[in-house]
Amino acid sequence: MKLGKQFAIFASLGGAAAFWRMECRGQVGQARLDPLINPGGVSSHAHVIHGSSGFGAASTYEDLLNGDCTSCAVVQDKSAYWAPILYFKHLDGSFEEVQQVGGMLAYYFLNKDLKDPNKPITAFPNDFRMIAGDSTRRNYSVAGLDPLLPDPPKSDWASKGQTNQHDLAQRALGFNCLHYGGENEPTLYRHYLPDKAFLDANCKDGVRFELSFPSCWNGKDISSPDHKSHVAYPDTVINGNCPPGFDVKLPGLMFETIWATNAFVGVPGEFVISNGDVTGYGYHGDFISGWDANFLQAAVEQCTDGSGMVQACPLFTVLSEDEQRKCKMQLPPSVVNEKVTGMIGESLPGGLAIAYGPGPAIGAQAVQPAPAATSASANLPGGVFKELPSETPEVNALGAAEASSSPTPTPTPTPSDPPVPAGYELLRTDYVTNGNVVSKIVVIETVEYVMLATETVTVTATFGADKARRELHHLHGRRHGMH
Numbered sequence: 001m002k003l004g005k006q007f008a009i010f011a012s013l014g015g016a017a018a019f020w021r022m023e024c025r026g027q028v029g030q031a032r033l034d035p036l037i038n039p040g041g042v043s044s045h046a047h048v049i050h051g052s053s054g055f056g057a058a059s060t061y062e063d064l065l066n067g068d069c070t071s072c073a074v075v076q077d078k079s080a081y082w083a084p085i086l087y088f089k090h091l092d093g094s095f096e097e098v099q100q101v102g103g104m105l106a107y108y109f110l111n112k113d114l115k116d117p118n119k120p121i122t123a124f125p126n127d128f129r130m131i132a133g134d135s136t137r138r139n140y141s142v143a144g145l146d147p148l149l150p151d152p153p154k155s156d157w158a159s160k161g162q163t164n165q166h167d168l169a170q171r172a173l174g175f176n177c178l179h180y181g182g183e184n185e186p187t188l189y190r191h192y193l194p195d196k197a198f199l200d201a202n203c204k205d206g207v208r209f210e211l212s213f214p215s216c217w218n219g220k221d222i223s224s225p226d227h228k229s230h231v232a233y234p235d236t237v238i239n240g241n242c243p244p245g246f247d248v249k250l251p252g253l254m255f256e257t258i259w260a261t262n263a264f265v266g267v268p269g270e271f272v273i274s275n276g277d278v279t280g281y282g283y284h285g286d287f288i289s290g291w292d293a294n295f296l297q298a299a300v301e302q303c304t305d306g307s308g309m310v311q312a313c314p315l316f317t318v319l320s321e322d323e324q325r326k327c328k329m330q331l332p333p334s335v336v337n338e339k340v341t342g343m344i345g346e347s348l349p350g351g352l353a354i355a356y357g358p359g360p361a362i363g364a365q366a367v368q369p370a371p372a373a374t375s376a377s378a379n380l381p382g383g384v385f386k387e388l389p390s391e392t393p394e395v396n397a398l399g400a401a402e403a404s405s406s407p408t409p410t411p412t413p414t415p416s417d418p419p420v421p422a423g424y425e426l427l428r429t430d431y432v433t434n435g436n437v438v439s440k441i442v443v444i445e446t447v448e449y450v451m452l453a454t455e456t457v458t459v460t461a462t463f464g465a466d467k468a469r470r471e472l473h474h475l476h477g478r479r480h481g482m483h
């Protein structure tokens with residue numbers, strides 16, 4: 001295992017600024033729990049939970065702070081991050097958990113409100129809560145657009161009337177087809193989960209779910225009845241202008257989770273999110289801040305290293321990946337005997353039916369009680385929350401320093417252009433589209449040196465992401481590499 005450090009070289013984001021990437025390599029639990037939607041009870045669908053071990057059916061801010069560990073990288077972050085699990089439904093009707101690759105990453109983008117760039121970013125207040133996405137949604141309804149087509153350029157969204165919060169929320173979801181070594185898709189490029197045939201044919205390294213949270217706040221409520229209406233998206237989702245009444249700019253939170261859909265290539269069946277969603281339009285996620293607001297404020301002001309590495313921030317106490325993975329929560333009796341991982345039988349957890357849409361999935365919020373202990377689950381020492389067997393692929397979502405030590409075949413990013421300087425290793429290349437600027441993120445690794453290199457590709461014409469990417473690809477043919 002290499003001890004190299006990873007550096008993300010984040011090229012210009014059109015004036016956008018620093019960020020950090022909260023790695024959450026461990027899962028504190030997987031269960032039908034949701035302290036925001038079903039406080040004290042059982043959720044209609046199963047979640048994978050990251051962050052503080054103090055998470056529970058009704059966890060409060062104090063509970064999260066009192067958790068004795070976190071499955072994320074920074075000791076001071078006792079937040080809770082949770083989102084649905086992805087399953088695979090086999091032809092015989094049985095469901096199987098799809099493996100998460102490398103846990104979850106929570107990006108904290110420190111982008112200013114475009115209309116007021118001198119206004120500082122405000123940390124999440126203590127106990128701040130919010131939800132992104134809508135579990136019942138099963139269609140894409142932005143301006144009658146074909147959901148299969150890429151978005152128009154961001155600079156056109158306002159003039160086309162596509163900056164209302166309903167539209168932005170649908171564009172805050174991304175399903176990124178991973179094929180390392182090939183051309184990467186931009187973040188939040190596709191807003192639906194591609195079908196099995198597409199995934200099999202194109203996404204040999206799996207699929208990355210992306211979920212961007214609103215980052216404009218009304219400045220007074222730590223939550224709201226729907227856990228949404230106290231916040232709003234800026235007008236191009238991750239960046240842009242905050243709408244009136246939501247004038248306090250928070251860090252822009254974005255979850256990224258890679259699912260090993262590639263483990264099912266050639267296996268007949270379909271992928272379904274735990275809330276009975278095969279479309280992806282109903283993907284969602286929840287957050288309760290478990291930061292101390294004063295500490296987070298200092299981090300927002302001081303952790304502005306362009307690498308995005310939490311290790312680059314002197315304020316953070318960073319945990320090893322092993323420590324993150326060791327952190328587990330105590331499952332409450334209501335769900336401790338319910339099997340939600342591995343092969344889980346003939347229905348989704350909670351007995352939820354698949355809802356194909358396009359109408360809303362009414363049942364997605366209905367709550368079934370969790371089963372009592374059965375002889376099958378009683379046979380499992382430690383209940384259903386048994387550690388996954390060691391053949392589970394454990395691949396660092398960044399392309400993984402430890403990928404070489406993994407016991408299973410792991411996606412090895414193929415070096416692509418530009419050439420990586422001697423002494424460095426290319427881990428990953430990503431593109432982020434912001435208006436007409438396509439920014440390239442080159443993640444490289446070195447053992448001894450701090451590499452400071454940037455490459456900015458500015459596409460000045462007003463074309464969309466798809467054409468921009470082709471243009472970018474073309475540009476690369478003539479590019480001589482990083483400098």
Ligand SMILES: *[C@@H]1O[C@H](CO)[C@@H](O)[C@H](O)[C@H]1NC(C)=O
Nearest residue numbers: 136137138139141358359360
């Ligand atoms: C699309 O989804 C929305 C939100 O769930 C719903 O209100 C609307 O009825 C759906 N459209 C169709 C055609 O079913």
